[in-house]
Amino acid sequence: MNLTCSYLGLELPHPFVVGASPMVDDLDVVRRLEDAGAAAIVVRSLFEEQVHHDELAAAAAIDGPAHAFAEATTYLPEPMVRGADDYLELIAGLRRSVDIPLIASLNGVHGGRWLDYADDLMTAGADALELNLYHLPTDWRESGSAIEDRLLSMVSGLKARVSAKVAVKLSPAYTSLPHFARGLVDAGADALVLFNRFYQADIDPENLDVVRRLELSTSSELLLRLRWLAVISAQLKTPLAVTGGVHTGIDAIKAVMAGASVVQVVSVLLKRGPEFLATLRSELEGWLEEYGYASLEEMRGSMNLSRCPDPSAFERANYMEILRSWRGL
Numbered sequence: 001m002n003l004t005c006s007y008l009g010l011e012l013p014h015p016f017v018v019g020a021s022p023m024v025d026d027l028d029v030v031r032r033l034e035d036a037g038a039a040a041i042v043v044r045s046l047f048e049e050q051v052h053h054d055e056l057a058a059a060a061a062i063d064g065p066a067h068a069f070a071e072a073t074t075y076l077p078e079p080m081v082r083g084a085d086d087y088l089e090l091i092a093g094l095r096r097s098v099d100i101p102l103i104a105s106l107n108g109v110h111g112g113r114w115l116d117y118a119d120d121l122m123t124a125g126a127d128a129l130e131l132n133l134y135h136l137p138t139d140w141r142e143s144g145s146a147i148e149d150r151l152l153s154m155v156s157g158l159k160a161r162v163s164a165k166v167a168v169k170l171s172p173a174y175t176s177l178p179h180f181a182r183g184l185v186d187a188g189a190d191a192l193v194l195f196n197r198f199y200q201a202d203i204d205p206e207n208l209d210v211v212r213r214l215e216l217s218t219s220s221e222l223l224l225r226l227r228w229l230a231v232i233s234a235q236l237k238t239p240l241a242v243t244g245g246v247h248t249g250i251d252a253i254k255a256v257m258a259g260a261s262v263v264q265v266v267s268v269l270l271k272r273g274p275e276f277l278a279t280l281r282s283e284l285e286g287w288l289e290e291y292g293y294a295s296l297e298e299m300r301g302s303m304n305l306s307r308c309p310d311p312s313a314f315e316r317a318n319y320m321e322i323l324r325s326w327r328g329l
């Protein structure tokens with residue numbers, strides 16, 4: 001069965017890519033991912049804040065203890081204090097250890113000099129880049145369009161710095177996602193990754209504290225991605241990757257039918273182990289054979305907004321139908 005797909009200038013044997021996660025910190029796990037046939041690995045992110053932290057630390061070393069540095073050390077969790085140099089070493093170490101394509105990840109919401117690291121990441125051995133725009137607006141003074149302009153100029157600024165292919169990982173929270181997606185492509189994005197998960201803080205009312213808890217995803221999170229894959233893939237030729245809620249071969253099939261070229265997985269591998277990648281691949285392959293497909297490509301986008309038999313399912317009409325369908329009481 002031909003499962004090949006093109007993504008970020010890479011010819012991948014199948015669509016399953018390991019999404020950004022700390023799995024890359026353990027070489028044994030990385031080798032197991034390679035043995036299980038991972039098509040590529042996205043390395044956990046280098047955060048804009050880490051680079052700034054490094055710069056402040058360097059300035060403090062030259063100028064003596066500065067207030068700015070003392071403050072900056074308080075908002076980064078300990079593992080993230082290790083900054084850009086460690087990240088470059090991580091990429092270089094992975095490159096020496098495995099042959100599969102590596103996608104380095106930059107994570108931030110402002111342009112500027114920190115993006116210069118992109119070149120170093122490629123020199124260290126990355127094959128392509130993912131830029132994660134994990135943006136959470138909190139300031140009423142910055143409008144939606146100002147935020148979008150800032151993020152778009154970040155993408156074009158990064159593309160102006162490197163010849164590498166860049167995928168942009170984004171959230172669904174834009175007024176017109178198709179318009180913003182188009183803007184990202186015009187700014188130079190070579191692929192889009194749908195979507196970031198929002199890790200919401202809970203409140204501990206007794207101790208007046210906030211509680212951080214990382215819950216892994218479930219397949220229920222896929223539906224949001226399916227909708228937007230279907231809408232965007234009908235209008236853009238740019239490759240789309242899905243991230244969030246793929247736990248089975250059938251989940252992957254739905255994502256590809258909605259228009260994904262690449263399927264990123266993290267939670268399912270953290271739950272079931274690196275070897276589960278091979279199971280996902282064989283589930284996908286078995287299903288395609290059973291239903292008479294000649295290749296994965298043949299299936300891609302077959303259920304997107306322009307090709308599915310009932311496009312209204314992805315539009316406002318669906319909302320009305322769904323409300324009307326309730327038969328509970």
Ligand SMILES: Cc1cc2nc3c(=O)[nH]c(=O)nc-3n(C[C@H](O)[C@H](O)[C@H](O)COP(=O)(O)O)c2cc1C
Nearest residue numbers: 019020021022044045132217243244245265266267
């Ligand atoms: C422990 C953990 C660490 C993660 N670290 C990163 C990261 O550094 N950068 C990033 O872009 N996404 C990161 N993610 C998000 C994943 O790449 C992925 O988008 C998300 O988990 C949804 O996919 P899933 O449903 O397959 O888990 C992380 C996820 C987990 C669970």
